[in-house]
Amino acid sequence: MPYRAPVEEYQFLFDHVVDLERVAATDRFAEATPDMTAAILSEAGRMCQDVLYPLQRPGDLHPAHLENGVVRTSPGYGDGYRAIAEGGWVSISASPEHGGMGLPMTVTTAVNEMMSSACLSLQLNPLMTQGQIEALEHHASDALKDIYLPKLVSGEWSGTMNLTEPQAGSDVGALRSKAEDNGDGSYAVTGQKIYISWGDNDFTENVCHLVLARLPDGVPGTKGISLFLVPKFIPDETGTPGRANSLKVVSLEHKMGLHGSPTAVMQFDGATGWLVGKPHDGMRAMFTMMNNARLGVGGQGIGVAEGAYQHALAYALDRKQGRTPVEGGTGTIIDHADVRRMLSTMKADIFAARSIALTCAAATDMQTATNDAGWGARAAFLTPIVKAFGTETGMAVSEMGVQVHGGMGFIEETGAAQYYRDVRVTAIYEGTNGIQAMDLVARKLMDGGEAGFAILDEIETLAEAARGQLPDLAEPVWQASESLREAMEWMLENSDLNQRFAGASPFLRAFARVLGGHFHLKAALAEGGNGARTRLARFYITRLLPEHAGLLAHATSGADDLYALSTEDLGA
Amino acid sequence: MPYRAPVEEYQFLFDHVVDLERVAATDRFAEATPDMTAAILSEAGRMCQDVLYPLQRPGDLHPAHLENGVVRTSPGYGDGYRAIAEGGWVSISASPEHGGMGLPMTVTTAVNEMMSSACLSLQLNPLMTQGQIEALEHHASDALKDIYLPKLVSGEWSGTMNLTEPQAGSDVGALRSKAEDNGDGSYAVTGQKIYISWGDNDFTENVCHLVLARLPDGVPGTKGISLFLVPKFIPDETGTPGRANSLKVVSLEHKMGLHGSPTAVMQFDGATGWLVGKPHDGMRAMFTMMNNARLGVGGQGIGVAEGAYQHALAYALDRKQGRTPVEGGTGTIIDHADVRRMLSTMKADIFAARSIALTCAAATDMQTATNDAGWGARAAFLTPIVKAFGTETGMAVSEMGVQVHGGMGFIEETGAAQYYRDVRVTAIYEGTNGIQAMDLVARKLMDGGEAGFAILDEIETLAEAARGQLPDLAEPVWQASESLREAMEWMLENSDLNQRFAGASPFLRAFARVLGGHFHLKAALAEGGNGARTRLARFYITRLLPEHAGLLAHATSGADDLYALSTEDLGA
Structure with a gap:
């Protein structure tokens, strides 16, 4: 039961629900013509179907693991990642100044969602990088931008977010990681961070960590937190990664799902980092990253829902069981009212959640293009709804997907169970749905x-x-x-x-x-x-x-x- | 975070919600005095806490597996099972004539639920045996009863239900397994059955399969189905297991959860069996078993919900995070409104589902004791509600249990995830919730x-x-x-x-x-x-x-x- 990218569905939503035309009518996004977006959707969709989807189950069966302190990723993930990077799918919305396509977040949201349907574990990697790119574009110095953005945009390097510490989860202000000025423009960052998605990998040349830490004069709470860019390998002036930084992956978590994505405990021991934004102003930069990531995580939920729905629909159209009540029906279980109720619910809720997510993305784009505070406020208002309802839809739809499969749903080989396990984390990370x-x-x-x-x-x-x-x-x-x-x-x-x-x-x-x-x-x-x-x-x-x-x-x-x-x- | 058996809660429900006094006022259940039920609840509760609960995670980590055609169960499961059997917890409601306690199903339902909270995978084994005991009590010949019931009641032997075939799941009438008269009172049973819970084990002396199959003159559909008792080892006249029967475990499934319970594909190759009930009347006997099992599976959902709730509550009372809004509160996350909303929902829904289940069980008891069709109709009406709402509550509460844990919920070591994975099957087996x-x-x-x-x-x-x-x-x-x-x-x-x-x-x-x-x-x-x-x-x-x-x-x-x-x- 292969995944089929719902390209026409996005096209319909672009045209009739979120009014992408209005976005494309702005100077900023004039390139987002119907032809351009159609080409992107179909090209990215093909990659998701042909390259990423075949990696979904191998990632589950062969989790990323730590080998002598080095993360080894799941079979095929390196090739899959290169396909994403080479297609430019990390950086559809990144600024052209550093090699991005400069296209609307609306388009990125659709492509991210397709990648989530195909292989959630791997998709999480470029999603983190996208957030980092946006944070650096808005808050980093030009010198940092010049070194890091071209590599992140091209996908040669990847990015992570290092926020959480054992005592500081939802309450990020409780963090204890420290940073001290080295006197040469760099800082020494020390502390332990947990739940670091894609904290390391074996397929990008460098891994760039955005780390929240407190300077010596930082007050307690969120107002004393600063943001640092801490690379795995320290680049020289030409941007070539040089000596290894003083940081390491301590361990990887054993998770219910998302096995292909290494979730790391990271240790920074006076690691060299550079300030992003102003001292003590880390929360602002972090929220740039978080808002992007929350929209993205909502899209993950919707993407998984789409994958689970397609899976269940294909099964329901194939499985014969019992006398069906419909004359001229398919003769399969889709003719049974309760199965049809489940499938209709799944499809109707996916449409609802996807429309909300794309509408939020389009509002973001309008704000970017027009600087109109109204659009910004709309995007901000919709973001938590996208995140929570998108991920709840992912959970509910994958739950029904298991149910449509009957006994087969509980058997791992079917694949329905993986959606259910993988998506569960999306209601938790990037701010729980309660938050x-x-x-x-x-x-x-x-x-x-x-x-x-x-x-x-x-x-x-x-x-x-x-x-x-x-x-x-x-x-x-x-x-x-x-x-x-x-x-x-x-x-x-x-x-x-x-x-x-x-x-x-x-x-x-x-x-x-x-x-x-x-x-x-x-x-x-x-x-x-x-x-x-x-x-x-x-x-x-x-x-x-x-x-x-x-x-x-x-x-x-x-x-x-x-x-x-x-x-x-x-x-x- | 150990499991604590909610003995007082059952006591309250017995006294004030389901009116166990009325049940105990009948001749049939006169022994179910408050002292007796209190003793049973506290004795069984202790066993669940001390013996079964420590087996929950080992069963998940070390699934039952097939070794040269023989099922090897999870570490400690043999000892756990013996504690269940020796306590008499397989047969609280079995007839005293064959060694059972003859107590109400209401009491069995509470004890089954506690065992489910403590270790769902292992509890499923005696649950299947209970259904078999009830089916044999109602439908088997005296000769079969005399051989099998004492062993099943004592727990020396265990029982299974063999209904499903690849093409015959919800539509059991589509089954193809056959039985032919051997001319000596026995039958030769041939066919393949799937999803056989506890199809084999390495801790009971014998495994007794109740198998649905069609006699040569059986009409197509459910009206041509007969029920056979097919033991793993054929007992001699003294009831001692003798030669191995012509049946085997072909394979075990890889499941999302319930790893400690071996789910088998069973092959019967002219295996020797004995008819239970009349020819072609297998569905009636099967429904005796199924109704018992549906009440039991609803209770499994509630039991898991209780375990997940206790786990989450303990975490919420321990975890500090953020400034809490309650003066004089605990200072932990339970003071946060959204966490309290989740915990209150969990507790309120467990109470609701448990009350419905015990009320259904009490109606069953009243029917048994009085033969009043009204009580039977009430039990029959409530049974699907217990099964579906009990298991939905199990899923929803374990889902919230994960959420209360935040990031820790997705990490397997915490245990919250196992409840979520294990309970998922309960909405599917013994008739999907849609059925x-x-x-x-x-x-x-x-x-x-x-x-x-x-x-x-x-x-x-x-x-x-x-x-x-x-x-x-x-x-x-x-x-x-x-x-x-x-x-x-x-x-x-x-x-x-x-x-x-x-x-x-x-x-x-x-x-x-x-x-x-x-x-x-x-x-x-x-x-x-x-x-x-x-x-x-x-x-x-x-x-x-x-x-x-x-x-x-x-x-x-x-x-x-x-x-x-x-x-x-x-x-x-």
């Missing part, structure tokens, strides 16, 4: 709800316009948006953030549900209210959208009853 | 809804009685029951079963949600409407129960829109 939800109801509502209400206004405007043509779809979307608006007002009225946090996760999910209804409606309208997309929209709006009401009841219950349940009450 | 849902809306509504409406009547009677004392809890439960009643009426009005099947899964889940509200309310009332159980009930009824409305909208959407989405529409 995303807290971000949404706190930081992202600091504008008094402006960005969020603007989205609701759009949803309702579209629903109102659709009332004549598709009343059975338009009305529930409009109603759901109104309920969401009330819940958002409830959030804004509660200045005690913990009141909001108690319902943050269901609020985020409800927001995603309503957005999904909006985009399904938009897609239905784009085909004139009659066709496959309208039928899928009807399925979603009739059967899945109603979930929002229960979620909003939960979301607006406040913290008091929650904390009334004491820790003793929770005792097992 | 359970179809059973609920078709076969279990063949009484015109009598059994289901009787449950709703009880829910509403209790809610009405509680209106004065706990109006904020009673009213939503009453309302939810009314909505469920309408949905059930919708089901009954649709004689085309596929209209029902299109919403069967959400209907089953909604039914469980409402039952959960009912039992939470009952528990709150039992403590006088003021205490930990009332606070948990308020959490559930305010935040989780509202999910039913969205589910019922889905449940009553019918099949037409679903099938309007063609297989081409679903194309990726």
